[in-house]
Amino acid sequence: MDILILNNTGWGLGGGVEEYSRILADINLELGNRIIKASLNRTRRTYEDLVLYARTEKHIVNIFDNYLEKSLSKVCLRFKIDLIHANITDAYNGYPIFKVSRKLKIPLVFTIHGWNYLCPIGWKIMLPEFKVCKKIAPHPHCAICVASLKKHESRSPIEIPLKITRIPYVSYIYRKLLQDADCVISPSKTFTLELYRELGVKAQYIPNPVNPALLRDALEPRVESIRKDEEQIVLFIGRLVHEKGVLFLPEIARRLNPKAELHVAGTGPLEEKLMRYRMPNMILHGLLFGEEKKNLLKRASVVIVPSVCREMLPYVILEAFVHRKPVVAFDVEGGQKELIEMTGSGLLAKPFDIQDFADKVNYLLQNPDEVENMTRNVHKVLLKEFTIDNYKEKLARIYNNVVS
Structure with a gap:
């Protein structure tokens, strides 16, 4: 065919x-x-x-x-x-x-x-x-x-009326x-x-x-990365656009534990604004591929998906699960909630409540044993469903x- x-x-x-x-x-x-x-x-x-x-x-x-x-x-x-x-x-x-x-x-x-x-x-x-x-x-x-939405992005006074007429x-x-x-x-x-x-x-x-190469990684022995006395990396991977909750990142970073760092991997139209408002504990990597992305995922303690939209099936969550990393997302009907509930490998925060979101992240950072229990069976789900x-x-x- x-x-x-x-x-x-x-x-x-x-x-x-x-x-x-x-x-x-x-x-x-x-x-x-x-x-x-x-x-x-x-x-x-x-x-x-x-x-x-x-x-x-x-x-x-x-x-x-x-x-x-x-x-x-x-x-x-x-x-x-x-x-x-x-x-x-x-x-x-x-x-x-x-x-x-x-x-x-x-x-x-x-x-x-x-x-x-x-x-x-x-x-x-x-x-x-x-x-x-x-x-x-x-x-x-x-x-x-x-x-x-478009009032923040519009470059022309007629752009918004045109978009409305096209609906x-x-x-x-x-x-x-x-x-x-x-x-x-x-x-x-x-x-x-x-x-x-x-x-x-x-x-x-x-x-x-899931990419077969990633699933092969799932069978590799896990390198522990969450310890109270070690680095605590909170990781965001994705396009730097409004719907991914990018403008929440500085506020989330401000509310993290003193030892925690928020690493951001991705590029997009909000990159310049994020650079302008980033907190001291934020590290922007730009767009990462291959081994660089994989190594950062392995080092991460928690992966965050603060999307303000209803996602379809966020691939970054599957990548996090491959490396047995817990995920924090907002409790909104969609792909992010489906995946977390299907595997039990993460926490859902009150919709668009930044403080509750940061509290969920801090809880995972401070409770590595809970994370271990939470992510124990995630590979079984991946190998069965994906x-x-x-x-x-x-x-x-x-x-x-x-x-x-």
């Missing part, structure tokens, strides 16, 4: 979508499929076999832009594609993919990587109240959320994509239920697999169903 695997972020980057796309490609090779890897992003350096250059302007005209549609059609015809597997987090790129799959009668499988399919800002959190949103987009409150169009496109795709894969139980409640779409719940073999079996079944 010839399969076109698409994402809109690039293949050479270190985020969850990129990691999933690489694992997906490896799984398909193991299944005996021929794969064509492609990215729809021209603004970042990538290392894929094929790059599709799509216009990057985010305006409504892109939905009807024939350039991407023609490029995709040429690729599908040239390589005689039997199935398209898309990992797209952008409605403007998703719609041309859908049109091509229907025009050429090629089955389309979508893997969901964010709540933006159900929410214009992708958080599924109501702003400025910071409450879990149960409304169905497009809803009048969506405009308030967009305005609340009905974007919501329609996402709904169309999900309802008409041949199969939708969701790595989150919470999202799967919400998707059915809001759109009536029955997604296949399959948690994303292996390549499990995912490969379910994916092969999906492919056979949609192609036949």
Whole structure:
């Protein structure tokens, strides 16, 4: 089977979508499929076999832009594609993919990587109240959320009104994509239920697999890192953007134990602001890959995920569990809560209460025996629920169903 695997972020980057796309490609090779890897992003350096250059302007005209549609059609015809597997987090790129799959009668499988399919800002959190949103987009409150978020990012006085006017169009496109795709894969139980409640779409719940190399690390003898008289490293890994709770980091650092350090690994638009407001016990590493990232995870005492959005399946939590590190996150319905409750390897703080969050981190730092008990069985869960073999079996079944 010839399969076109698409994402809109690039293949050479270190985020969850990129990691999933690489694992997906490896799984398909193991299944005996021929794969064509492609990215729809021209603004970042990538290392894929094929790059599709799509216009990057985010305006409504892109939905009807024939350039991407023609490029995709040429690729599908040239390589005689039997199935398209898309990992797209952008409605403007998703719609041309859908049109091509229907025009050429090629089955389309979508893997969901964010709540933006159900929410214009992708958080599924109501702003400025910071409450879990149960409304169905497009809803009048969506405009308030967009305005609340974008007022901190807007570079033009007309940007916010434009984004608000696009809400009905974007919501329609996402709904169309999900309802008409041949199969939708969701790595989150919470999202799967919400998707059915809001759109009536029955997604296949399959948690994303862990990189086999990381699972091999899980079987290595553990090097103890939490001791009251040793270094206490609290680690944040992720994009430096609003939804990841980056602006909470200085306040969390200020409330940590005197011996504790908050290490931040990642880059993004808020990096400069974080540098400006960082506390003395904060260390910013920038973007880390490979052994550097792995070594920092091994040294860490606690991994924090202070996201103010509802996550899908944060890959950093799986990486933390591989190294048997406890995780602290806010108690918000979504992937972060699912993973912590599934494994018992972490604590959930009151939603967006920084003091309670810091208290949970300090508790773990001061109670290494509790951490040992908490993370004792995490590898069993990983090896049962998040292996390549499990995912490969379910994916092969999906492919056979949609192609036949």
